[in-house]
Amino acid sequence: MKSIETTFEKELKDEIALLPIVELKANSVVLMENSYVKEIPILLEGIIKVRKTDESGKEIILYQIYPGESCILSITACLNDKQCNAEAYVEKTSKLVMIPANKVKLWMEKYSSWKQYVYNHYYERFDELLGLIDAIAFKHVDLRLLNKLKEHQLKQGNEIEITHQILAKEIGTAREVISRLLKQLEKENFIILERGIIKIIRTL
Amino acid sequence: MKSIETTFEKELKDEIALLPIVELKANSVVLMENSYVKEIPILLEGIIKVRKTDESGKEIILYQIYPGESCILSITACLNDKQCNAEAYVEKTSKLVMIPANKVKLWMEKYSSWKQYVYNHYYERFDELLGLIDAIAFKHVDLRLLNKLKEHQLKQGNEIEITHQILAKEIGTAREVISRLLKQLEKENFIILERGIIKIIRTL
């Protein structure tokens, strides 16, 4: 998706410029499950992850929000005056603009660029969720790990900074499983493992 | 969700009344994966299922569309001029109104009841998809089968007309697995199995 600068028309950017910028520390919860939504975040810096947690504490990452993007689940809850059905938290310290819920509705009428922004989010997130369903329904964990590694490679390059634990949660499995599979990939000379770092040395 | 009668304002109902009604036979594909969307269906009678199919032919039902409802994936594709990323087909012979894609966009501005209808679909379908992810990520097949049976019970009563094969596809597993689990439930006196029918005789 595009940056706020190029996406929105001038008057909308002016309105947004008037809104407060919030800085959140790592692991802060942006949006709680089953709560009503009063503000919609647009992410300026950092990463937000949206997760679903099981009663037993197992969790899976539904999708990630990058700078310039917003949280479609919040927007949906807001447009319908309903609760939200997943949890969003910031992975690294992040900066966000918080938009009051009532503006979100207003802007849908007032600014066609906002409307298009929301429509686009619906498309992209649906696509991601369908991809996730496809993955967990049909793909084995080893393949999903490979895809996840490639995904991180696209964003971080060949030296990926991540722990096995976080990878496991992104994929929705146990840490030991990931550790074992990664070790396997290391033996096959695809990657080199270091504490908190995965170096990719051959095309996955 | 509600019926078209009560949901829409008069002028919109009048517009819809002018559109052709199509009757589709069982297993017709309403909407193909990766195709551009020219018409949005509103279902009048019957059932539409939206599915994702694996290369190997395995499939899972994403959600079902009942009378009065529409297909949010079509709408999303349409609002973004993009292809659709799943396949919809009719389960039983069904009647639908087909709305030209350009009207869908127009109506978002013109009729607030239509806008609300679409917003509501987004909320409901997201909720269902998140529920599905939760289920396939965390729940075992036996539990998912129980839930699916309850779901059918709500719609059809205690005598559910369905084959093991279809149940398997709805859940995304193999027929044998479902047959075995159902047999187990029969042994435990929860259900009675007949060809094409599952009778529920005790609270699941």
Place this chain on the structure above:
DNA sequence: TTGACATGGTGACGTACGTCACGATCATTA
């Protein structure tokens, strides 16, 4: 320096469930 955590490596074990391979019935059509 010394705990206290966070990270990760690895063996052992159980099991849910996917797959193959049959056969037995029922239903529909030629």
Place this chain on the structure above:
DNA sequence: TAATGATCGTGACGTACGTCACCATGTCAA
């Protein structure tokens, strides 16, 4: 009436992967 296809039952088998139980490091704060 024979034949063909849909539906269902069931045994056998393999295996991916979740879980438990440790231990070995590295890191950071007190």
